[in-house]
Amino acid sequence: MEPAPTTRLDDVARALGVSAATVSRALSGKAGVSTQLAERVRETARSMGYVANEHARSLAGGTSSVVGLVVHEIGDPYFTEIAGGLVEAAEEHDLLVQVCHAGRDPGRELKQVRTLVAHGVRAIVLAGSGHTDPEVEAGVRATLEGYTVRGGRVVVIGRRHLDSDALGPDNTGAGAALARHLHDLGHRRVVVLSGPSWLTTVEDRLSGIRSVLDARGDVDLQVLETDFTRDGAAAAALTALERWPATTAVLALNDAMAIGVLDSLRRRGVDVPGQVSVVGFDDVAVAAQLSPSLTTTRFPLADMGREALDLVLAPPGASPRRRRIDHELVVRESTAPPPTDHHQE
Template identity: 55%
Template sequence: MKRSLAQTRLVDVAAAAGVSIATASRSLSGTPGVSPAVADRVRQIAVELGYVANLHARSLASGSTATIGLVVHEIGDPYFSEIASGVLRVAASEGRTVQICHTGRDPDAELQQIRSMVANRVGAIIVAGSGFVDPTVELPARHELERFSEAGGRVAVIGRHHLGVDAVLPENVEGGRAVTEHVLGLGHRRIAVLAGSTALTTVADRLSGVHEALVEAGLDPSEVPVVEAAFTREGGREGARRVLAEHPDTTAVVALNDDMAIGCLSELRVAGVPVPTRMSVTGFDDVAVAGDLSPGLTTVRLPMVDMGARALALALKEPGKRPRRQRIPATLVVRDSTGPVPG
């Protein structure tokens, strides 16, 4: 019969790892005398068996854990770098350090990064970035975070629906609706959407807002092309090329993040398509560079630095009886990348 997590002992970890109890103990406590490869293997097996959670609880009780783990999709994306800035600000004020890793939007990589952070006995974990529309994709990560929380670890997430922990949730549906209403108000009806994978909840939510605005305007969302590409600048460039080739009558592009919008603007410039007199372009997030582009990018503002700060502040509070939710408003920011439909 499978041993419960509460019953897992050091001897079980040692047996599973094929090492002595003394080696297992030194590996888990970070005591010198064990090779890094062996120590990593023992810690990973301890996580899988649940023993590391008990060790973690003792570490927290002794006040010896001051590291925060931050998991992001892509640290080079300005959205995540601004969130990281907020986390780092709060961590510094609390005398804590931050360990950052990124996952490339790969759920398996995310799970491994979470396990690694638990094995390294961080005091809290912040997971930032979109979850997946199919909640079963996130189930292993959810179980890992639940065990971590039950043992005394603190967890908060940003923009995730299915992990069952404290969360900071931007109003993505409302933002998608607002930016589409703006484009429609300028007279545009031949609209294309540049989106990341629709398997991501952030993309699905923002696209839902776009569709709400289209329906309210009497348009059929199924007739508005949605071009899926990487949620990056290169994805935006690729998406713009496809729009120009496959939907040449398009007069406005609604990109579902600023990185894609910036890539789109770059490709339109190369193609000699003037913005906004021939093509209007919008983004989402309002990263720091958005207002410095030429033309400045019309977008939806999310306070990313504040979101990171809020998430860590939530994680450092005493846990509540139920997961806490903080809704973050999305605000339309109109700049020069949008204009009236061409005459």
């Protein structure tokens, strides 16, 4: 076969019907590939003219000064604060951070991950919710597997279906804490403004809320799905109050959404918390500065960014390392007992 200088590792893998990771292991002499298959891989690679890119190999091995960070929404304070912590930590190591915005689009995320891998970044951090269907992440999972086999390092934040070191915010516990807070105040007519149900963060936060309010058995709980954004929640809040006018508490599944709710209710002349209490998740920096200040659950966002950088620069373990990030309930001015005419014992 005529040598093809542009032949890639993926081309060899496709010709053999195996993964890129298997081809990489076979060509580098690593364990995990049978002698017979390794010989087939080497012969196919030779016949296709594949030549290992030593420059890319050295970058994946850790000599690059760039770390890739993929986030869902760079304008969301949740991701901004994580990115800030990671960038600050990277500067201490004389590293640069390349930030990519995926917009919660799986195809766009895959394209960005592949681009980071192709550019030979030293490490990759994926921040943001995964998908409830693991098959949606199959492309990203395969790409990252090949990248790590070649020496790259990966850490994910808030993902459960990727075989990488991970930081996992306790979203279920945070949801339960907020639900208990509202119930203890006396709220029995509660609306949850939910993001897309296919996000694992949404699934986990809603699960925590239901674990408390469904168990109490005396709460009229409504769930309205909208965009996981400030604008989506601002519009959904008005829809919710029109549909369920007796609502005394609105539980938004992130602080950006809660900020949208507060703005929307203020414009409509609805008193918070006199008529309706509002809560969020994450405790972004601006939450304490709002009027009224926002009751929420705190995750140490900047610290999460720093911890992700430390973990991604550490030598890999024998198996993926999972670190749970605990929450803290932060009670502020946006919650109070419901109006007397709405209170139910």
